[in-house]
Amino acid sequence: DTGVSQDPRHKITKRGQNVTFRCDPISEHNRLYWYRQTLGQGPEFLTYFQNEAQLEKSRLLSDRFSAERPKGSFSTLEIQRTEQGDSAMYLCASSLATSRDSPRDTQYFGPGTRLTVL
Amino acid sequence: GESVGLHLPTLSVQEGDNSIINCAYSNSASDYFIWYKQESGKGPQFIIDIRSNMDKRQGQRVTVLLNKTVKHLSLQIAATQPGDSAVYFCAEKVGGSTLGRLYFGRGTQLTVWP
Numbered sequence: 749d750t751g752v753s754q755d756p757r758h759k760i761t762k763r764g765q766n767v768t769f770r771c772d773p774i775s776e777h778n779r780l781y782w783y784r785q786t787l788g789q790g791p792e793f794l795t796y797f798q799n800e801a802q803l804e805k806s807r808l809l810s811d812r813f814s815a816e817r818p819k820g821s822f823s824t825l826e827i828q829r830t831e832q833g834d835s836a837m838y839l840c841a842s843s844l845a846t847s848r849d850s851p852r853d854t855q856y857f858g859p860g861t862r863l864t865v866l
Numbered sequence: 867g868e869s870v871g872l873h874l875p876t877l878s879v880q881e882g883d884n885s886i887i888n889c890a891y892s893n894s895a896s897d898y899f900i901w902y903k904q905e906s907g908k909g910p911q912f913i914i915d916i917r918s919n920m921d922k923r924q925g926q927r928v929t930v931l932l933n934k935t936v937k938h939l940s941l942q943i944a945a946t947q948p949g950d951s952a953v954y955f956c957a958e959k960v961g962g963s964t965l966g967r968l969y970f971g972r973g974t975q976l977t978v979w980p
Contacts, residue, residue, distance in 0.1 A: 752909075779966060781966065781968075789973075790957070790970025790972055790973055791910065791968075791970050792970070793969070798966075803966070804966065806967070839909050843966075845966070853898075854900070855968060857902075857909035857910045857911070859908055860909045
């Protein structure tokens with residue numbers, strides 16, 4: 749399988765605990781995105797990387813959230829001191845941007861990690 | 867700000883009929899549009915995309931139409947099949963240098979009846 753993979757697929761945690769999710773993009777894709785999706789809504793952008801550089805962060809990404817892509821391959825998204833409002837599907841996507849200003853930056857999504865905060 | 871929305875939240879069609887899913891956007895600076903299909907419990911799956919310098923693009927059983935005058939996007943699915951049942955999202959990218967984010971609408975639930 750050469751698609752985007754995410755781990756774990758499901759995570760149940762208690763309020764106040766820290767959680768970390770992993771995303772493995774499609775091989776050789778240089779861009780990696782994180783989105784959050786709540787029930788009945790479309791995905792909302794959180795942040796994205798080009799190689800190892802984090803280029804943009806949404807205002808949704810509070811100081812409890814941190815994302816890394818240390819070697820420009822896989823990425824992790826950590827949520828500290830989880831709150832019930834963090835319950836959502838966390839989606840990762842990757843793309844191969846051929847130029848810095850490439851508009852046709854087709855993003856391919858992984859299956860997501862469903863987080864439930866009790 | 868950017869806004870991507872949908873005219874209808876649900877659409878029911880009979881197997882074999884054609885489906886049309888509509889989407890409105892408000893940002894004239896949007897230069898790239900994508901349709902995704904999302905089945906329950908899965909991530910969005912790329913269907914087809916179109917750049918703003920085009921008004922029509924065809925794929926296998928799908929056609930995307932873009933009307934920039936009225937800021938309207940549609941996805942046509944020919945000979946709809948039960949496997950097409952899913953939520954369909956349109957997404958847009960706003961023109962800019964390093965802005966890679968996509969803006970998604972709420973989605974349309976397509977149900978195909980046998």
